[in-house]
Amino acid sequence: MAQLSDTLLIAAVVTYVAAMLGYLVEFAFGTRGAVARVVARPARQLAAVGAPTAGTSPTAPVSPAAGSPVQPGRAVAPREGSPGRAGIAGLIGVGLTVVALGLHSGVLVTRGLAAHRVPWGNMYEFVVTLTAVFAAGWLVLLATRPALRPLGLFVTFAQALLLGFAGLVLTTPAAPLQPALQSYWLKIHVTAAATASGLLLLAFVPAALFLIRAGYDAGKRRFPYPLGRRLPAGEALERLTFRLHAFAFPIWTLAIICGAIWAESAWGRYWGWDPKETWSFVSWVAYAAYLHARATPSVKRTTATWFAAAAWGTMLINLYVINFVAVGLHSYAGVQ
Amino acid sequence: MTTTQRVERASGAPDTDKSAFGVRSARAFWRWLTSMRTALVLLLVLAVAAVPGSVWPQRNVSAERVTRYYTDHPSLAPLLDRFWFFDVYASPWFSAVYLLLFVSLVGCLVPRLRQHAQNLVKPPPQAPVRLDRLPHSARRWMPDDAATAAQTVRSALRGRRWRTTVRAQQDGAVTVAAEKGYLKESGNLLFHFALLAVLFGVAWGSWYGWHANRLVVAGDEFCDTTQQYDEYGLGARTVAEDLPPFCVTVQDFTATYLDTGEPSQYTAHISYVEHPGAAARGWTLRVNDPLRLSDANVYLLGHGYAPVLRYTDRYGKVFTTVVPFLPTDGMLTSEGVAKFPYANVAPGGGQAQAPAQVGFSGVYQPTVNPDPAQPKSIFPDERDPALTLRAWEGDLGLGNGAPQSVYELDSRQIALGLLNDVGTHTLRPGQSWALPDGSTVEFLGTKPWITVAVRYDPGEKLVLAGAACLLIGLMISLSGKRRRIWARISPADGGGSLITIGGLARTDHPGFGDEFAGVVRLAGGDPPAQDQEPAPVGTSERGR
Numbered sequence: 001m002a003q004l005s006d007t008l009l010i011a012a013v014v015t016y017v018a019a020m021l022g023y024l025v026e027f028a029f030g031t032r033g034a035v036a037r038v039v040a041r042p043a044r045q046l047a048a049v050g051a052p053t054a055g056t057s058p059t060a061p062v063s064p065a066a067g068s069p070v071q072p073g074r075a076v077a078p079r080e081g082s083p084g085r086a087g088i089a090g091l092i093g094v095g096l097t098v099v100a101l102g103l104h105s106g107v108l109v110t111r112g113l114a115a116h117r118v119p120w121g122n123m124y125e126f127v128v129t130l131t132a133v134f135a136a137g138w139l140v141l142l143a144t145r146p147a148l149r150p151l152g153l154f155v156t157f158a159q160a161l162l163l164g165f166a167g168l169v170l171t172t173p174a175a176p177l178q179p180a181l182q183s184y185w186l187k188i189h190v191t192a193a194a195t196a197s198g199l200l201l202l203a204f205v206p207a208a209l210f211l212i213r214a215g216y217d218a219g220k221r222r223f224p225y226p227l228g229r230r231l232p233a234g235e236a237l238e239r240l241t242f243r244l245h246a247f248a249f250p251i252w253t254l255a256i257i258c259g260a261i262w263a264e265s266a267w268g269r270y271w272g273w274d275p276k277e278t279w280s281f282v283s284w285v286a287y288a289a290y291l292h293a294r295a296t297p298s299v300k301r302t303t304a305t306w307f308a309a310a311a312w313g314t315m316l317i318n319l320y321v322i323n324f325v326a327v328g329l330h331s332y333a334g335v336q
Numbered sequence: 337m338t339t340t341q342r343v344e345r346a347s348g349a350p351d352t353d354k355s356a357f358g359v360r361s362a363r364a365f366w367r368w369l370t371s372m373r374t375a376l377v378l379l380l381v382l383a384v385a386a387v388p389g390s391v392w393p394q395r396n397v398s399a400e401r402v403t404r405y406y407t408d409h410p411s412l413a414p415l416l417d418r419f420w421f422f423d424v425y426a427s428p429w430f431s432a433v434y435l436l437l438f439v440s441l442v443g444c445l446v447p448r449l450r451q452h453a454q455n456l457v458k459p460p461p462q463a464p465v466r467l468d469r470l471p472h473s474a475r476r477w478m479p480d481d482a483a484t485a486a487q488t489v490r491s492a493l494r495g496r497r498w499r500t501t502v503r504a505q506q507d508g509a510v511t512v513a514a515e516k517g518y519l520k521e522s523g524n525l526l527f528h529f530a531l532l533a534v535l536f537g538v539a540w541g542s543w544y545g546w547h548a549n550r551l552v553v554a555g556d557e558f559c560d561t562t563q564q565y566d567e568y569g570l571g572a573r574t575v576a577e578d579l580p581p582f583c584v585t586v587q588d589f590t591a592t593y594l595d596t597g598e599p600s601q602y603t604a605h606i607s608y609v610e611h612p613g614a615a616a617r618g619w620t621l622r623v624n625d626p627l628r629l630s631d632a633n634v635y636l637l638g639h640g641y642a643p644v645l646r647y648t649d650r651y652g653k654v655f656t657t658v659v660p661f662l663p664t665d666g667m668l669t670s671e672g673v674a675k676f677p678y679a680n681v682a683p684g685g686g687q688a689q690a691p692a693q694v695g696f697s698g699v700y701q702p703t704v705n706p707d708p709a710q711p712k713s714i715f716p717d718e719r720d721p722a723l724t725l726r727a728w729e730g731d732l733g734l735g736n737g738a739p740q741s742v743y744e745l746d747s748r749q750i751a752l753g754l755l756n757d758v759g760t761h762t763l764r765p766g767q768s769w770a771l772p773d774g775s776t777v778e779f780l781g782t783k784p785w786i787t788v789a790v791r792y793d794p795g796e797k798l799v800l801a802g803a804a805c806l807l808i809g810l811m812i813s814l815s816g817k818r819r820r821i822w823a824r825i826s827p828a829d830g831g832g833s834l835i836t837i838g839g840l841a842r843t844d845h846p847g848f849g850d851e852f853a854g855v856v857r858l859a860g861g862d863p864p865a866q867d868q869e870p871a872p873v874g875t876s877e878r879g880r
Contacts, residue, residue: 253806271538298372
């Protein structure tokens with residue numbers, strides 16, 4: 001079973017890479033109009049543009065859910081040939097992402113069966129869980145806002161990177177839990193932490209792309225700003241960034257609170273400035289700063305989004321640097 | 337924070353302020369402190385200020401690692417210590433940051449609370465004149481007169497739990513003002529006040545709480561007094577007499593391991609007496625299962641082996657000692673020393689020659705490594721135990737008054753040649769070793785020991801309640817949306833009433849267009865006849 005889990009991981013990574021290629025084809029060869037003009041709610045955009053000129057009734061049912069998201073873009077700027085074919089590549093990318101997530105879930109299920117416990121007892125399992133939440137969150141987002149498909153390239157890229165690193169470096173044999181982890185709080189605290197981390201990673205994608213897009217719009221042309229040419233409109237990305245953060249931040253708060261309750265029964269204190277605790281506090285404060293900056297009219301949206309990007313940096317440090325460098329009580333990585 | 341602040345600044349007219357310079361600058365400082373920009377900077381500084389605590393060892397987390405840092409970096413350590421880098425979270429600069437932040441928070445929350453309380457009482461504000469200029473607007477016609485139409489619109493809004501107010505205007509029109517989403521600000525205030533509660537709970541716990549640690553060998557008892565702890569810390573408002581008078585006896589301890597040597601279960605059976613004269617009760621102490629007493633909790637933290645040694649000196653006097661050895665790795669290779677300061681004293685009190693005290697430094701391997709060059713245990717359980725002892729004879733240096741570690745021999749005495757190495761020998765349980773001077777040492781076996789932490793934190797419940805309110809407030813605040821809808825109903829020329837409805841989302845609310853359309857539909861009425869094309873809902877939508 002453990003063997004099967006490892007094989008599934010390789011299959012999942014390969015499928016994510018294949019999905020990434022699909023998204024890449026669409027990103028590179030899709031018409032600019034199709035990719036760049038669409039925003040989160042293309043139907044409204046169309047209605048607003050169409051109403052004064054077109055003779056047809058603007059109440060005509062053009063909902064975002066009706067058909068491919070490329071259509072509204074095409075309705076504004078009709079083009080021949082290439083957008084359709086590139087669009088198919090993008091749809092293949094989405095299909096492959098679904099397949100990859102299925103394999104990915106298989107990794108977790110078989111891992112849990114092999115170890116006879118919930119599959120998040122060490123760093124490898126934590127990263128596999130986090131990335132599964134990330135991919136699932138992405139697909140949910142895509143189902144409600146199909147116009148975001150160009151972001152798939154970046155989502156699958158991050159996914160392949162994190163999962164590949166987990167498989168190559170972090171991998172540890174399936175084993176029962178250490179005494180300190182034998183508590184029902186493992187299910188609550190680690191689930192919340194992995195969910196919040198996965199969603200905050202998902203929120204980082206539009207944050208980073210908004211910064212690229214804003215830089216491109218401001219005339220910056222050095223790498224990576226030229227990528228902004230093919231990204232959705234900055235305003236839509238920025239609003240998505242905020243909504244994802246607003247959704248994930250309370251979950252992160254819950255993870256910290258549950259961790260504190262568990263720490264009280266395992267280590268005798270609810271907060272002890274263990275390096276992991278310190279860095280989750282740092283991330284919490286950094287995300288709080290982002291939400292405050294976003295709510296302050298005098299702070300520019302790009303500045304606020306830089307806060308969010310920096311906050312994700314602290315999450316990465318907490319996950320990858322603290323586990324290997326710092327000496328603390330959260331030493332469950334199990335990586336030799 | 338900013339909105340109220342900016343209003344103040346605009347109306348404050350600093351040029352006409354005739355107050356003394358001190359008052360003015362104090363006001364300016366207060367304004368600066370309670371502004372959102374300052375709060376943002378303080379939040380960032382707080383995040384950065386917390387980082388050094390994870391870079392350098394902290395006294396409150398691990399005092400031994402601080403001592404080791406001092407040995408490893410003798411020149412840098414005192415400098416770091418001077419700037420509290422080993423006590424970051426108790427340092428003046430860290431405290432300054434979070435206290436400033438909380439003062440800023442209070443300075444901003446109190447006016448906001450007042451404002452919010454007023455808003456909750458006040459009716460929604462007067463309708464703007466040009467409702468069709470709002471981001472969302474619609475026009476409708478109803479056959480009824482203005483007052484009846486206004487009631488229809490109002491009941492539609494109230495049905496969706498909008499707070500409404502109907503006003504008759506001077507020009508004969510009737511306006512309906514409606515607002516929703518007050519809960520957002522309530523949640524926001526709840527979140528911030530909950531933060532204050534958490535801070536207060538932490539402070540309460542640090543004043544009236546206390547904690548202590550000790551190592552207990554299986555079979556031993558300890559009582560809750562400061563003298564019996566290896567290490568303890570009392571809160572600022574706590575004295576040693578406040579410790580509850582319970583006693584705990586550790587009966588036994590067992591650890592089970594996987595084949596890889598990873599631990600799978602630690603169990604300590606203990607019995608305790610809550611106060612003198614009370615009946616003894618039993619408890620199974622596990623890592624996630626502390627003993628919870630009314631005014632203290634006892635936690636299982638660590639464990640190890642304590643070899644039992646019987647030393648018979650050259651005059652036949654017998655000493656038996658149980659010496660806890662400290663683990664040095666995950667396989668429980670353990671190190672420690674046994675000291676016999678009263679050994680080899682000639683009976684009858686003859687002239688004391690050079691002292692012949694005896695000490696042993698040892699390495700214990702619960703499962704001995706087959707390679708003698710690698711004195712590292714290969715499994716943490718006692719599958720094949722072996723104790724390697726090095727014997728020392730001379731002056732242990734206990735008489736000079738300086739405190740000594742019970743886990744080490746005095747290295748100065750060895751360096752001075754006052755304590756001399758007399759050989760090394762590896763013993764299995766039950767084996768004995770005859771030393772050159774005719775004395776013998778016997779390794780009788782081991783006893784397990786555990787380390788326990790005893791803690792009392794009266795602020796915990798407040799912190800937990802605060803954290804729960806904080807989370808609830810946060811969710812309400814982040815999901816809530818403030819929005820307003822107004823309707824102006826005026827008598828139409830050809831009879832009936834003409835209704836103009838306008839909507840404004842005051843915070844990010846992508847779904848407001850749909851909600852607005854729903855309210856308009858519910859209010860009823862027909863598109864007015866004079867509009868050539870029926871103006872659909874949301875047509876004039878601008879922005880979000």
